[in-house]
Amino acid sequence: MAKKKKRSAIARRRARSGFLFILPWLVGLIFLFLRPLVMAFYYSFNKVLITPEGLNFQFTGWENFVYKFRDDIYFFRDVFWPGLSKFIIEVPICVIFSLFIAIILNQKFRGRTLSRAIFFLPVIIASGIVIQMLRSFGLDPSATAENSYIFQGGGVAELLMNAGLPQGICDFLSEVSNRIFDIVWMSGVQIVLYLSGLQSIPRSEYEAAEIEGATAWEIFWKITWVRISPITLVVLVYSLIDSFTNVSNPVIKFVYEEYSIRGNLGGSSALGLMYCLIAFVIIIAVYALASRKVFYVNEN
Amino acid sequence: MKKLKKYAWALCRFLLIFGLSFVILYPLLQTLSKAFMPTEQYSDLSVVWIPLSLTLDNIKNAVESLDYFHSLWLTVTLCVSSSLLQLVSCSLAGYGFARFKFPLRGPLFLLVILTIIIPTQIIFLPTFMEYRFFDFFGLGRLIALFTGENYVEYTFNLINTRATFWIPSILGVGLRSGLFIYIFRQAFRNIPTALEEAAEIDGCGPLRTFTSVMLPNVKTSAITVFLFSMVWHWNEYTLTRTFFPTKNAPLAVKLKTAIEALQAGNDTRFDVSLQMGVSYASVLLFLLPIILLYIFAQRYFVEGIETTGITG
Numbered sequence: 284m285a286k287k288k289k290r291s292a293i294a295r296r297r298a299r300s301g302f303l304f305i306l307p308w309l310v311g312l313i314f315l316f317l318r319p320l321v322m323a324f325y326y327s328f329n330k331v332l333i334t335p336e337g338l339n340f341q342f343t344g345w346e347n348f349v350y351k352f353r354d355d356i357y358f359f360r361d362v363f364w365p366g367l368s369k370f371i372i373e374v375p376i377c378v379i380f381s382l383f384i385a386i387i388l389n390q391k392f393r394g395r396t397l398s399r400a401i402f403f404l405p406v407i408i409a410s411g412i413v414i415q416m417l418r419s420f421g422l423d424p425s426a427t428a429e430n431s432y433i434f435q436g437g438g439v440a441e442l443l444m445n446a447g448l449p450q451g452i453c454d455f456l457s458e459v460s461n462r463i464f465d466i467v468w469m470s471g472v473q474i475v476l477y478l479s480g481l482q483s484i485p486r487s488e489y490e491a492a493e494i495e496g497a498t499a500w501e502i503f504w505k506i507t508w509v510r511i512s513p514i515t516l517v518v519l520v521y522s523l524i525d526s527f528t529n530v531s532n533p534v535i536k537f538v539y540e541e542y543s544i545r546g547n548l549g550g551s552s553a554l555g556l557m558y559c560l561i562a563f564v565i566i567i568a569v570y571a572l573a574s575r576k577v578f579y580v581n582e583n
Numbered sequence: 584m585k586k587l588k589k590y591a592w593a594l595c596r597f598l599l600i601f602g603l604s605f606v607i608l609y610p611l612l613q614t615l616s617k618a619f620m621p622t623e624q625y626s627d628l629s630v631v632w633i634p635l636s637l638t639l640d641n642i643k644n645a646v647e648s649l650d651y652f653h654s655l656w657l658t659v660t661l662c663v664s665s666s667l668l669q670l671v672s673c674s675l676a677g678y679g680f681a682r683f684k685f686p687l688r689g690p691l692f693l694l695v696i697l698t699i700i701i702p703t704q705i706i707f708l709p710t711f712m713e714y715r716f717f718d719f720f721g722l723g724r725l726i727a728l729f730t731g732e733n734y735v736e737y738t739f740n741l742i743n744t745r746a747t748f749w750i751p752s753i754l755g756v757g758l759r760s761g762l763f764i765y766i767f768r769q770a771f772r773n774i775p776t777a778l779e780e781a782a783e784i785d786g787c788g789p790l791r792t793f794t795s796v797m798l799p800n801v802k803t804s805a806i807t808v809f810l811f812s813m814v815w816h817w818n819e820y821t822l823t824r825t826f827f828p829t830k831n832a833p834l835a836v837k838l839k840t841a842i843e844a845l846q847a848g849n850d851t852r853f854d855v856s857l858q859m860g861v862s863y864a865s866v867l868l869f870l871l872p873i874i875l876l877y878i879f880a881q882r883y884f885v886e887g888i889e890t891t892g893i894t895g
Binding site: 298300314316318319338398401412527530538542559 | 597600607608611682686688694699702705706707708713754755756820821838859862863866874877
């Protein structure tokens with residue numbers, strides 16, 4: 284009896300110290316994350332006016348959520364829908380591309396360290412603003428005149444159409460070749476994640492498969508793909524979040540400009556929250572669907 | 584036959600890596616080359632990579648246009664101090680989540696994840712107001728309640744100060760703090776509990792155990808977190824733009840405003856023929872410090888993430 288009581292006293296003390304360790308974060312969470320989040324909800328239901336004494340609120344109900352869709356017929360088509368659908372193309376390409384590159388960078392060859400250093404460079408510079416700037420100078424290599432016709436979207440699509448591939452696949456591939464610049468620059472973190480995952484796969488499994496006479500194709504699908512699936516989930520979610528919250532996303536850009544240029548705080552908050560909620564639902568749905576396919580090695 | 588296949592694959596791999604490296608390096612190398620190239624040579628078709636003659640004019644103009652050294656000082660001090668503060672708060676929180684059982688630990692950790700997912704653009708308006716009328720999270724309002732004065736009397740305007748980054752950093756909700764807490768949690772979980780138990784038997788309290796036993800064991804993760812925090816602070820635009828609305832701003836803001844002004848033709852200090860040169864040199868000046876950091880600390884960037892168990 285006494286022993287049990289003592290243990291619970293220790294547990295309580297441990298709980299208290301643990302709580303103290305996270306206390307600074309908890310204060311920050313409440314005052315600099317949860318409160319602003321609640322405030323953003325409040326803003327979004329009001330017309331917010333900036334006055335010298337602070338902010339002035341006028342309740343407007345759902346007005347902020349609908350005004351843009353009602354007043355600007357092109358808003359949904361040109362801003363909101365592209366902001367949501369961007370990931371349909373970007374994310375799968377990004378996942379496949381980064382896995383492919385990670386597998387190559389994981390092989391042994393001369394100059395591996397250098398190539399890794401180059402492929403991680405986008406992680407360092409991927410700030411959006413420099414990329415936007417370099418693009419505005421016309422430094423996106425896929426946009427320069429040096430490229431011959433065949434590497435431009437139209438050329439590829441036509442070539443593949445003539446080769447008898449269905450329209451959908453052709454469009455997808457030409458999209459890929461058009462966006463190679465974006466894709467390479469977007470995939471920095473994903474490549475790093477995959478690379479670390481690949482290194483954690485035990486060599487013995489590959490050796491066993493080779494002795495059994497498995498082909499490279501089988502080894503990929505039966506070992507690499509299965510073992511890497513938890514990382515694929517992480518990469519998938521990361522890419523989705525990145526695509527939704529990136530400064531180059533048209534909706535995020537609009538949300539920012541609505542406040543900073545047009546001074547419409549309520550509208551900016553409302554559209555931002557609405558977009559965030561939709562993105563959140565999509566991320567959760569993708570996560571739920573994908574995690575059913577993930578294979579975890581039972582190590583514990 | 585097998586050998587042929589091997590060589591063919593090596594060739595393919597080389598071409599692929601070379602091509603993609605080109606896509607990554609091309610804009611950077613062009614920026615480097617154009618920054619030192621006299622602007623007359625930009626339209627000279629015989630000059631592609633190597634300038635016929637070198638010039639420092641572009642760099643000089645860019646230094647002037649960005650107010651470079653002033654802004655560099657602000658940016659460097661801001662990045663280093665915020666990253667250090669973030670290191671402290673995130674390692675504390677990461678350790679708390681990794682090793683202690685307390686009520687609501689699971690839901691609270693979910694909130695850590697939520698802070699990663701919600702984009703700053705959604706909450707930066709209320710956050711801006713918080714710093715514009717900063718009263719220590721309601722303390723000023725409380726005092727004002729007793730004295731009967733307008734609470735604005737008891738607030739501080741933190742806009743345009745580094746405190747707008749220090750406060751969230753030390754409270755663990757700074758730039759991508761959620762991710763750093765996650766990294767630290769994973770790193771601490773990989774350390775055997777026996778180490779802590781030994782420290783406890785030797786009479787260390789939790790804080791002492793943390794500073795002298797646990798922290799030295801997650802040095803690699805700490806360096807990685809510090810470097811990434813530096814780089815992300817360096818590149819941050821939305822928040823720096825919001826919290827530093829005046830002329831005295833960090834480099835990222837300076838760079839964007841300067842180049843936008845040049846492109847819109849609002850900057851009359853430089854002749855039209857010089858403008859592209861100024862733009863290239865500005866980008867170079869912006870990137871140079873972080874690229875140098877990357878070259879020197881490359882080992883930690885590359886190996887760091889692979890060993891921190893981000894994915895574990």
